[in-house]
Amino acid sequence: MQAAGKLMKVFVTRRIPQEGMKILSAAGVCEVSLWDSDEPVQRAELLKGVQGADGLLCLLSDKIDAEVLDAAGPNLKVISTLSVGFDHMALDEIKKRGIRVGYTPDVLTDATAELTVALLLATARRLPEGVEEVKNGGWSSWKPLWLCGYGLSGSTVGVIGLGRIGLAIARRLMPFGVKRLLYSGRTVKAHAAEVNGEFVPLDTLVSESDFIVVSCSLTPETQGLCDKALFSKMKNTAVFVNSSRGTVVNQEDLYEALSSGQIAAAGLDVTTPEPLPTDHPLLTLKNCVVLPHIGSATYSTRGIMGALSAQNLLGGLQGTAMPSELTF
Ligand code: NDP
Numbered sequence: 646m647q648a649a650g651k652l653m654k655v656f657v658t659r660r661i662p663q664e665g666m667k668i669l670s671a672a673g674v675c676e677v678s679l680w681d682s683d684e685p686v687q688r689a690e691l692l693k694g695v696q697g698a699d700g701l702l703c704l705l706s707d708k709i710d711a712e713v714l715d716a717a718g719p720n721l722k723v724i725s726t727l728s729v730g731f732d733h734m735a736l737d738e739i740k741k742r743g744i745r746v747g748y749t750p751d752v753l754t755d756a757t758a759e760l761t762v763a764l765l766l767a768t769a770r771r772l773p774e775g776v777e778e779v780k781n782g783g784w785s786s787w788k789p790l791w792l793c794g795y796g797l798s799g800s801t802v803g804v805i806g807l808g809r810i811g812l813a814i815a816r817r818l819m820p821f822g823v824k825r826l827l828y829s830g831r832t833v834k835a836h837a838a839e840v841n842g843e844f845v846p847l848d849t850l851v852s853e854s855d856f857i858v859v860s861c862s863l864t865p866e867t868q869g870l871c872d873k874a875l876f877s878k879m880k881n882t883a884v885f886v887n888s889s890r891g892t893v894v895n896q897e898d899l900y901e902a903l904s905s906g907q908i909a910a911a912g913l914d915v916t917t918p919e920p921l922p923t924d925h926p927l928l929t930l931k932n933c934v935v936l937p938h939i940g941s942a943t944y945s946t947r948g949i950m951g952a953l954s955a956q957n958l959l960g961g962l963q964g965t966a967m968p969s970e971l972t973f
């Protein structure tokens with residue numbers, strides 16, 4: 646607990662929404678040191694900034710490992726991440742040191758699901774190509790065989806990881822006339838009943854789906870899950886969409902699958918690395934739509950994420966309940 650009159654030290658690794666900063670200053674229990682930039686904190690600055698901190702508010706682009714925890718030292722009580730994903734944090738090391746972790750589940754589910762559906766439709770119906778043709782004069786007339794894509798009506802959709810976001814994506818897709826909703830994961834989900842979801846082995850999902858959506862968390866088991874072997878089982882007409890984490894996909898294998906016509910198209914909100922270099926081979930393909938990791942990027946969602954991450958941090962600093970504490 647805080648000694649009378651002494652403010653606890655907090656390091657915030659980026660400019661975050663005002664909603665979060667206001668909560669931290671209004672609480673009057675901590676002194677905030679901010680990496681006052683929209684760009685990621687450099688590693689050396691992170692190691693310096695965290696020294697002696699009681700709390701750390703970080704982003705998914707900050708690798709929180711033993712080196713950072715050692716640099717912080719024994720005062721560190723809480724790490725609050727402005728994300729639902731926590732694959733950037735070495736949980737085993739954090740646990741060893743008895744540090745609590747806050748994250749931002751639920752509040753970004755709708756925004757991320759909405760963006761994933763937008764990406765799926767943009768990819769399947771070739772929207773970026775169409776927009777480009779209008780601008781570059783490629784639009785000569787209405788042509789029966791031009792810019793045709795794939796529709797959801799009567800289709801089979803496969804969701805890899807029917808968690809909070811996976812379910813929210815499925816809910817939004819069903820009204821488009823989806824005939825079957827398949828999902829795979831480690832466990833059967835009771836909530837799948839809401840979308841008539843059928844739990845199937847991954848191989849069945851990829852071979853029977855017209856649209857494959859990846860919405861699982863990144864774990865040692867899901868890293869590189871979508872590789873040559875998996876793409877080779879997909880239909881040639883399959884549309885593949887990933888809004889989980891870039892490293893769930895083997896991008897070299899995806900490039901091969903897209904350029905050889907093994908699958909029809911891919912939409913990616915997440916890549917490896919981020920940002921994807923502008924000369925990356927995937928960016929040369931018309932049938933690959935890449936977005937800059939904007940799943941949760943609505944003004945209101947980011948504001949709520951900022952507020953939640955601040956409340957989580959305060960809970961950890963004061964030894965009280967956090968609104969969203971990660972149990973691990
Ligand atoms: P949840 O924990 O609710 O869902 C994760 C799902 O992944 C669970 O259903 C889990 O299934 C599944 N999963 C775990 N291992 C596997 C596996 N081996 N094969 C298939 N599925 C698996 O998390 P959220 O839905 O809230 O978030 C999911 C992820 O989305 C985040 O971890 C993050 O990486 C990403 N994300 C991306 C955003 C963006 O901007 N693009 C925004 C927000 C999140 P089971 O329970 O059976 O293990």
Ligand code: DGY
Binds near residue numbers: 705730940941
């Ligand atoms: C997350 O929260 O994990 C996303 O990737 C960004 O909102």
